[in-house]
Amino acid sequence: MRVLLLATLLGLTVAPAAEAEPRWVSVERFEMRSSEAGASRPVTLWEIPAGSGEIWLTATVEIPPELRRPGQPLGLYFAALASHEVWWDGKLLGRGGVVGGRAEDEVPGPVEAHYQIPDAVAAPGPHRLEIRASSFHRGFLPSVGYWAVVIGDYEDIVTGRRREAWISAMALSGLALTAGFAFALFGALRDRASLLLGLLAATAAALLGAEVWRPLVGYTYDHHFPRLLAIVILAWLLGVQLVGWVVLRFRRPGGRWWLAGVAGVTALAPWFVAGWDGKALVIYAVSFGATLLWLVGALTRRQAGSTLALVGVAIAFGIFLIEPSRFPDRLFVALNLLFLCLLVAHAREMRRVRQAKLAAEHEATRLELEMVRRQIQPHFLMNSLTALAEWVESDPATAVRMIEAMGEELRLLGELSQHSLIPAAEELKLCRSHLETMGLRKDVRYELTVEGLQGDEPIPPAVLHTLVENAVTHGSTDLAGAAVPRMHLTLRATLEAGRRRLVFESPAPSGEAGPIGTGSRYIEARLRQAWGEDWSFRQGPVAGRWRAELSLPAGAGR
Amino acid sequence: MRIAIVEDEAVVARRLERMVREMVTGAKIEVCASWEAARNLVRGSELDVLLLDLRLGGQDGFRLLEEATAASFQTVVVSAHREQALRAFEYGVVDFVAKPWSAERLRIALDRALGRVAVGAERARRLAVRKGKQIQSVAVDRLVFLRAADDYSELHLEDGSVHLHEKALGALAAILPAEFERVHRSYVVHFDRVRCLVGGPGGKLRLVLVNGQEVPVGRLYRSAVRSRMGLDLG
Numbered sequence: 001m002r003v004l005l006l007a008t009l010l011g012l013t014v015a016p017a018a019e020a021e022p023r024w025v026s027v028e029r030f031e032m033r034s035s036e037a038g039a040s041r042p043v044t045l046w047e048i049p050a051g052s053g054e055i056w057l058t059a060t061v062e063i064p065p066e067l068r069r070p071g072q073p074l075g076l077y078f079a080a081l082a083s084h085e086v087w088w089d090g091k092l093l094g095r096g097g098v099v100g101g102r103a104e105d106e107v108p109g110p111v112e113a114h115y116q117i118p119d120a121v122a123a124p125g126p127h128r129l130e131i132r133a134s135s136f137h138r139g140f141l142p143s144v145g146y147w148a149v150v151i152g153d154y155e156d157i158v159t160g161r162r163r164e165a166w167i168s169a170m171a172l173s174g175l176a177l178t179a180g181f182a183f184a185l186f187g188a189l190r191d192r193a194s195l196l197l198g199l200l201a202a203t204a205a206a207l208l209g210a211e212v213w214r215p216l217v218g219y220t221y222d223h224h225f226p227r228l229l230a231i232v233i234l235a236w237l238l239g240v241q242l243v244g245w246v247v248l249r250f251r252r253p254g255g256r257w258w259l260a261g262v263a264g265v266t267a268l269a270p271w272f273v274a275g276w277d278g279k280a281l282v283i284y285a286v287s288f289g290a291t292l293l294w295l296v297g298a299l300t301r302r303q304a305g306s307t308l309a310l311v312g313v314a315i316a317f318g319i320f321l322i323e324p325s326r327f328p329d330r331l332f333v334a335l336n337l338l339f340l341c342l343l344v345a346h347a348r349e350m351r352r353v354r355q356a357k358l359a360a361e362h363e364a365t366r367l368e369l370e371m372v373r374r375q376i377q378p379h380f381l382m383n384s385l386t387a388l389a390e391w392v393e394s395d396p397a398t399a400v401r402m403i404e405a406m407g408e409e410l411r412l413l414g415e416l417s418q419h420s421l422i423p424a425a426e427e428l429k430l431c432r433s434h435l436e437t438m439g440l441r442k443d444v445r446y447e448l449t450v451e452g453l454q455g456d457e458p459i460p461p462a463v464l465h466t467l468v469e470n471a472v473t474h475g476s477t478d479l480a481g482a483a484v485p486r487m488h489l490t491l492r493a494t495l496e497a498g499r500r501r502l503v504f505e506s507p508a509p510s511g512e513a514g515p516i517g518t519g520s521r522y523i524e525a526r527l528r529q530a531w532g533e534d535w536s537f538r539q540g541p542v543a544g545r546w547r548a549e550l551s552l553p554a555g556a557g558r
Numbered sequence: 559m560r561i562a563i564v565e566d567e568a569v570v571a572r573r574l575e576r577m578v579r580e581m582v583t584g585a586k587i588e589v590c591a592s593w594e595a596a597r598n599l600v601r602g603s604e605l606d607v608l609l610l611d612l613r614l615g616g617q618d619g620f621r622l623l624e625e626a627t628a629a630s631f632q633t634v635v636v637s638a639h640r641e642q643a644l645r646a647f648e649y650g651v652v653d654f655v656a657k658p659w660s661a662e663r664l665r666i667a668l669d670r671a672l673g674r675v676a677v678g679a680e681r682a683r684r685l686a687v688r689k690g691k692q693i694q695s696v697a698v699d700r701l702v703f704l705r706a707a708d709d710y711s712e713l714h715l716e717d718g719s720v721h722l723h724e725k726a727l728g729a730l731a732a733i734l735p736a737e738f739e740r741v742h743r744s745y746v747v748h749f750d751r752v753r754c755l756v757g758g759p760g761g762k763l764r765l766v767l768v769n770g771q772e773v774p775v776g777r778l779y780r781s782a783v784r785s786r787m788g789l790d791l792g
Contacts, residue, residue: 379613382638383567386658390573443568473616 023067024152027129030057046144054101054134061151065124074122075154076115078131079147081138081221083109087130089121097220103136108220114157137222143275161215168212171332175205178339182346189350193249197346200241204335207234211328228276235280239266239287242313245342246291249349250298250306262290281324288317304352305345312341360529364420367525371417371462375410387441398440405436416461420529425455431468435489438472445486446472452493457500459552460526464491464504466519467548471506475546500552508546527552559585561607562599565636566591566614570657574609574636581665582672596622605631607671612637612646623649624693628686630709630724632671632732643680650682650733673728681735685713687721696721698734702751703773706744716751716769741765741783742776755787
């Protein structure tokens with residue numbers, strides 16, 4: 001499917017290149033004079049001085065017999081940054097704008113114009129061509145002010161431009177649609193990647209629009225400078241956004257610097273390059289190259305979706321490298337192929353994100369259930385009730401204390417289970433109510449010493465509770481198997497190099513006292529839910545005690 | 559009368575001890591809270607009843623249960639994990655008391671353990687037999703008959719092998735399933751293995767078993783055997 005699409009788009013690139021055999025004559029040599037009656041000198045079309053005053057160009061054009069086909073009119077195509085009048089054999093063929101001797105007198109004409117030459121004066125043989133032109137409204141000094149004077153089959157002159165225009169229009173609508181789709185996705189999902197893809201596609205559409213404005217719509221020559229400026233600015237925006245998109249999409253350290261570097265270089269380099277096409281080309285070269293390098297890095301790190309994005313950018317960059325000077329003409333192919341790949345990559349990423357989100361929701365529900373289940377876990381509940389029965393009969397006041405402690409623990413387990421992070425103070429409350437219940441069940445004095453915790457530090461629920469629970473389960477008898485009268489637990493929190501370190505210690509007479517299996521998995525799952533992979537959890541015996549160590553980010557989780 | 563309590567929950571153990579003391583007068587009661595201590599108790603001393611929690615310090619105690627059921631005394635499990643009752647009965651415990659228990663329920667369990675009342679419907683599927691330091695588990699379906707041997711019992715299996723169990727015949731009869739019938743002061747027979755009942759001189763009756771062996775029927779047990787054989791014609 002993808003191969004088919006690529007083949008179709010590649011076919012489009014080749015099609016315009018296979019042009020029909022030209023049936024036209026390019027007029028390049030003229031006699032030029034600065035006023036109607038002044039002295040003239042020979043000049044080629046693109047060497048006409050950049051001055052803006054009124055000029056007269058005269059040439060004798062030989063119409064070859066093969067140019068004339070029965071029933072087909074002859075035409076003249078004129079492209080220049082000037083207002084003009086075209087005279088053919090002493091008769092006015094047409095005018096673009098109003099030519100004048102002063103800026104106030106001149107009305108800017110179109111940059112491109114085509115005129116039909118009447119059959120009566122289009123016979124094969126020599127003809128006299130005169131062009132009167134002025135250009136007071138250029139707004140800048142172009143290196144070439146006069147581009148082309150072409151005489152040929154009128155039909156060819158008109159349809160040739162039209163063909164260029166409709167392919168561009170198609171490409172433009174494709175990009176606009178991509179932008180619209182990405183913005184619609186952003187509207188629904190509110191995600192940065194969709195927004196950026198939409199902006200990127202919108203910029204590409206605007207750039208393509210600026211490029212094809214001339215064949216598609218046409219404009220008077222005084223708008224040429226703003227259009228060139230717009231093209232360079234849009235090319236810069238496109239390049240920077242493209243780098244921004246890959247840096248955001250394929251994250252790794254240094255992304256900001258990479259983006260800032262590309263933005264800086266592409267903003268500065270055009271000032272040192274002559275010619276407007278050259279400026280845009282430098283921007284394309286730097287930004288596409290930087291994007292490609294970043295993607296190669298992403299590929300070597302096996303980041304999901306990097307292959308497809310790399311293919312898209314490599315194709316676009318390849319089209320650029322084949323013939324940089326013709327890249328603006330091929331921009332629509334390059335951009336469409338690029339966006340095809342980016343869209344597919346984006347769709348896949350969205351599916352991946354959605355699956356990850358579903359998995360995270362499922363995990364959250366599972367953890368909540370696991371935590372709530374502790375309340376009704378038979379070992380806990382039935383032993384507590386049995387002990388409670390004993391206290392009711394032997395010492396009702398203690399029974400009341402135990403009911404209160406159990407009530408507090410059950411309430412906290414239920415309340416806190418729905419959150420992925422809770423304040424440390426709440427967690428400690430949960431631990432202390434558990435120790436109170438267990439103390440009354442096992443007749444052991446449990447002491448929990450806490451150092452270095454303010455109470456507002458975020459921590460996943462029931463992580464310390466799991467450690468405390470296990471300490472009580474495993475450490476309540478000494479090596480001889482006799483119940484211990486008291487048990488001391490410690491929790492120390494420190495801040496080291498921007499990370500929080502929590503160290504929990506409990507007696508471990510047999511050397512094995514940590515949460516194994518379910519308990520460990522619960523702790524790890526909670527840490528992963530809160531902080532992805534940015535944590536560590538280690539435990540083991542240290543000098544007759546069991547030590548559990550947590551290293552956590554200083555801030556709140558994701 | 560010696561009764562041992564294995565329970566690591568101090569207050570629960572205290573309750574159990576207090577109630578047992580009220581129900582069995584003059585009993586000597588020992589309490590231990592770890593598997594090590596419990597194992598020494600099971601191996602080393604002459605007990606009458608063991609009240610056993612199946613979960614101590616986060617570890618489950620079926621290995622100790624196997625050792626306990628191989629011994630001469632009866633075992634009652636006292637546990638929070640009701641779902642483990644069936645498995646415990648299959649191991650050959652005389653009763654299973656779920657926490658929290660009522661005084662009446664504990665009394666029934668003690669009566670069953672002391673052979674004062676019939677045991678409930680749940681019976682052993684396997685018998686644990688001590689072989690030196692090892693415990694061997696024998697499925698009750700492999701038994702043909704059991705014979706009293708002083709305070710112990712001989713287990714006669716279908717393959718002809720004989721194992722010695724530390725429990726007295728009465729204690730074993732109490733936990734064996736309904737297919738087993740006491741036919742003599744010294745004999746318990748797996749009734750699915752009976753071929754026929756034959757009479758002898760002086761009105762003595764014998765059961766001929768599928769492996770050809772014969773087992774005498776005690777005078778006291780005649781009517782029970784007859785009705786079981788479908789010969790209860792009055």
